[in-house]
Amino acid sequence: MILGPTTSNHPHRDTDPSRASPGGFAPEDNIYLPRIAVLDRVVDEIAEVRTFYWHFEDPADQEAFRRFRPGQFAQVSLFGTGEFPASLPPSPTEHETFFTIRQVGSCTGALHQLKPGDRFGVRGPYGNGFPMEAYRGKNLVFVAGGIGLIPLRSCIVYALAHRHEYQRIQIFYGAKTPRELMYRPNLAEWESAAGVECHLTVDRGAEDWTGHVGVVGSLFRKPGVEIPVENTIAFVCGPPVMFRFVIKDLSALGFSERNIVSTLERYMKCGVGKCGHCCIGVAYVCVDGPVFSYEQIKRLGEDI
Amino acid sequence: MRFRVIHRSQLLDFVELLRREYEVLAPFRGRGRDTYFDTVTDANRADIQLHVSNPQYPPKRYVLPHIERLMTLKREDGTLRIQPTLDTPKRALFGIRSCDVAGIYHLDRFYLGRDYRDGYYAERRRNLLLVNVVCTDPEVDIDDSCFCVCADTGPAAREHFDLQLMDLGDELMVVAGSAAGEAFLADPLFRAGSQAHIELRRQILSDVRKRFKKTTSWFAATVRYVSQDKILDKTWEEIGNRCLECGGCTYVCPACTCFTVTDRAISPTEVERVRLWDACALNGFTRMAGGFNPRRAVHDRRNRRFFRKLAHYFIQRELTMACVGCGRCADVCHGEVGMPTVVEMIRRATAAEDRNPSLIAQGTS
Structure with missing residues (x-):
C-alpha cells in the first residue's frame, strides 16, 4: 500500500533486512545524510568570493560523486549552521572537486571561516544538469555575468575537453570591474587557446584595463564578433538584470527561446x-x- | 467487501488487542471544544472517543512529526561524525477520520514517490497501522467546515486504511483494507456479519451525506480554472489581501508537505539537525541568502498554496488533490480564506465575469 511508483534502483530495499542499520534504514538510502568532506585549500577569487578545493574522507564517496554532470549542484553542510545548495564549477573531466562561494549568508559565512584540514558535509550531486550530450554537433555560446560564470565554468571546461564533439565555442564574460573577473587562470587559458573565442568586458574600466568596456551584451556588437544563430545553444548565467538584457539581445539576434538555457x-x-x-x-x-x-x-x- | 462485526461493549477489548502489538493513539476530548490524539494508557483508555470533532492538530504528525531529529553532527579533535537518528515505535492510529486517511495517502505519494524516497517517512509509515472510524454522528463528527463529500474522501474512506470501523448502533462494522488489518479479523472478538449489516451501512451513509452543511460543489471547476491559469489576478489579490500570513492553514493541513531544516546545539561539540513544518504563506519561505525574494506579494504566496493544491499537473503526479476536505483551514483562518471560501470566491468571480457585457460582446465579435 505504501509502495508508490518510484524510480528507485532498489525496489526491494524495504523488505530486505540485510539493509537494516541502527538508523532504521541503510545510510546509503538516507537522502538527507551528508558525507564527510575535507577542505584541501582555499583560493581567493574576487572580493568575498573564494574557491574551496575539497575531497571526500571516504574514497568510495569521491568515486560515486564524480559521476556529476555540468550544471548540477550539491548541498553543503556546515556544523551547527546548516546546509546550502552550491553550484558545481568543476567539470567531471577534471580531477579536483571544488566549490566557488560568495560570502552572503550564515552558511556561506561559516564555510569562509574553514581552514584547510577542516571537515564539512557534502551530499549530491543533484538536479538535471545541462544535457551536454544532446548538444553534440552544435555551436555553444556561453554568456556569463559576475559570479554567473561559476556554473558555466563546468560546461566550458567540459566542452573544451570534448572539443571535437562541438562546432564553434564562444565565451562572453562580463564583470563590474577588472578586479571582479574571476577564474583568472582559466580566462587566460581560454583567451589564448585555439578553437575557442573568449571575449571579456567590464562595466567600468580601470587604468590597467585595455579590454572592452560595456555590459556583456555589448560584446555581441563588438567589431569582429559574429555569433552563429542556426544550430546554436546559448548558455546564460548572471544577475537578474543582466539576464533580462542578454535575453533581449539574443532574441534580437534571432535565437529561439528554446535554444537559450540557464540555471x-x-x-x-x-x-x-x-x-x-x-x-x-x-x-x-x-x-x-x-x-x-x-x-x-x-x-x-x-x-x- | 470482507467485513466482520463487533459489539459496542467490546470496543475496548479491540483497543487492548491493538495495544498488545502497538502503541495506540486515539482521540480524546480536552477542555471546551478541544479534541486531540494521544497515547492510550490504562489510565485514560475509558475516555477514548469513538465520535469526536476531528482534532485540529492533524494526525499527520505520526508520519511527519512537527519537529523531527534527522541526525546528529559531532565535531571532535578535528573530525566530524554524522549519525542518522530515527525512533519509530510501532503505532496504531485508532479513530483517524477518512479525510486524514486520504491525507496520509497523499503524503505517501509525495514522500515515497518521484526520484527520491524519504527513508524517515517510509519507516514511520511502515510502522503505522491506520484504524479509520467513519463519521456517522452528524452532531459530533461533522462540523460546519467539513466538505469531504466534495473532495471525495469521506465520510467513509474506500481504501488506504488497514481497518475501518463504522458505528451501526449496537454493533460496529469492521472492514479490512490491508493484509495487516485482515490479520486482526481472525480474532474471536469479531463475528461474521450479514447482508442486513451491509444494508444498514448503506442507509446510514446515505443519511449522513445529506447532513453536511458545506457542499463546495464547484471544486472540479476550480481545479480546471486553476490548471488553465484562468483565475483573474484581482481574485488572487482579493484572496491575498485577506491572508494574515500566520501560516496556520498549512500547520493544520493533513496534505501540506513543506518543511525547513535547522541545526540546534546539544552540547558545545554536538548539534542535532531537525526538520520542522514550514509554510509557504510566510514571507521568508522563498527568501534567499542576500535578501532576494522571487515571490514577494502576499497574493503570490496565497496563489502558490492553492495552485500547489489544485493544479491538474500535481493531481496527475500524485493521483490525489492536495486537499482532503477536512475543513481545518476554514476553522483556523482569521481572514476567512480557507479552501471552501477560496473555491466560493473563484466561483463568484467567474460568475461576475459571465455577467460582464463587454466580455460577452468580445465573445461574439
Missing part, C-alpha cells in the same frame, strides 16, 4: 524535491532543474 537559483533545504522551498509553478527547481530553457522559465511564471 535557476532558489532557496532550498533538501535538494531532493521534498522541502518545497524551491517550487515555482509546477517545477521543483532542485529535481526538475536547476537547468531550464528560457522557454520553460517563461512558463514557470516567476522572476528569475
Whole structure:
C-alpha cells in the first residue's frame, strides 16, 4: 500500500533486512545524510568570493560523486549552521572537486571561516544538469555575468575537453570591474587557446584595463564578433538584470527561446524535491532543474 | 467487501488487542471544544472517543512529526561524525477520520514517490497501522467546515486504511483494507456479519451525506480554472489581501508537505539537525541568502498554496488533490480564506465575469 511508483534502483530495499542499520534504514538510502568532506585549500577569487578545493574522507564517496554532470549542484553542510545548495564549477573531466562561494549568508559565512584540514558535509550531486550530450554537433555560446560564470565554468571546461564533439565555442564574460573577473587562470587559458573565442568586458574600466568596456551584451556588437544563430545553444548565467538584457539581445539576434538555457537559483533545504522551498509553478527547481530553457522559465511564471 | 462485526461493549477489548502489538493513539476530548490524539494508557483508555470533532492538530504528525531529529553532527579533535537518528515505535492510529486517511495517502505519494524516497517517512509509515472510524454522528463528527463529500474522501474512506470501523448502533462494522488489518479479523472478538449489516451501512451513509452543511460543489471547476491559469489576478489579490500570513492553514493541513531544516546545539561539540513544518504563506519561505525574494506579494504566496493544491499537473503526479476536505483551514483562518471560501470566491468571480457585457460582446465579435 505504501509502495508508490518510484524510480528507485532498489525496489526491494524495504523488505530486505540485510539493509537494516541502527538508523532504521541503510545510510546509503538516507537522502538527507551528508558525507564527510575535507577542505584541501582555499583560493581567493574576487572580493568575498573564494574557491574551496575539497575531497571526500571516504574514497568510495569521491568515486560515486564524480559521476556529476555540468550544471548540477550539491548541498553543503556546515556544523551547527546548516546546509546550502552550491553550484558545481568543476567539470567531471577534471580531477579536483571544488566549490566557488560568495560570502552572503550564515552558511556561506561559516564555510569562509574553514581552514584547510577542516571537515564539512557534502551530499549530491543533484538536479538535471545541462544535457551536454544532446548538444553534440552544435555551436555553444556561453554568456556569463559576475559570479554567473561559476556554473558555466563546468560546461566550458567540459566542452573544451570534448572539443571535437562541438562546432564553434564562444565565451562572453562580463564583470563590474577588472578586479571582479574571476577564474583568472582559466580566462587566460581560454583567451589564448585555439578553437575557442573568449571575449571579456567590464562595466567600468580601470587604468590597467585595455579590454572592452560595456555590459556583456555589448560584446555581441563588438567589431569582429559574429555569433552563429542556426544550430546554436546559448548558455546564460548572471544577475537578474543582466539576464533580462542578454535575453533581449539574443532574441534580437534571432535565437529561439528554446535554444537559450540557464540555471535557476532558489532557496532550498533538501535538494531532493521534498522541502518545497524551491517550487515555482509546477517545477521543483532542485529535481526538475536547476537547468531550464528560457522557454520553460517563461512558463514557470516567476522572476528569475 | 470482507467485513466482520463487533459489539459496542467490546470496543475496548479491540483497543487492548491493538495495544498488545502497538502503541495506540486515539482521540480524546480536552477542555471546551478541544479534541486531540494521544497515547492510550490504562489510565485514560475509558475516555477514548469513538465520535469526536476531528482534532485540529492533524494526525499527520505520526508520519511527519512537527519537529523531527534527522541526525546528529559531532565535531571532535578535528573530525566530524554524522549519525542518522530515527525512533519509530510501532503505532496504531485508532479513530483517524477518512479525510486524514486520504491525507496520509497523499503524503505517501509525495514522500515515497518521484526520484527520491524519504527513508524517515517510509519507516514511520511502515510502522503505522491506520484504524479509520467513519463519521456517522452528524452532531459530533461533522462540523460546519467539513466538505469531504466534495473532495471525495469521506465520510467513509474506500481504501488506504488497514481497518475501518463504522458505528451501526449496537454493533460496529469492521472492514479490512490491508493484509495487516485482515490479520486482526481472525480474532474471536469479531463475528461474521450479514447482508442486513451491509444494508444498514448503506442507509446510514446515505443519511449522513445529506447532513453536511458545506457542499463546495464547484471544486472540479476550480481545479480546471486553476490548471488553465484562468483565475483573474484581482481574485488572487482579493484572496491575498485577506491572508494574515500566520501560516496556520498549512500547520493544520493533513496534505501540506513543506518543511525547513535547522541545526540546534546539544552540547558545545554536538548539534542535532531537525526538520520542522514550514509554510509557504510566510514571507521568508522563498527568501534567499542576500535578501532576494522571487515571490514577494502576499497574493503570490496565497496563489502558490492553492495552485500547489489544485493544479491538474500535481493531481496527475500524485493521483490525489492536495486537499482532503477536512475543513481545518476554514476553522483556523482569521481572514476567512480557507479552501471552501477560496473555491466560493473563484466561483463568484467567474460568475461576475459571465455577467460582464463587454466580455460577452468580445465573445461574439
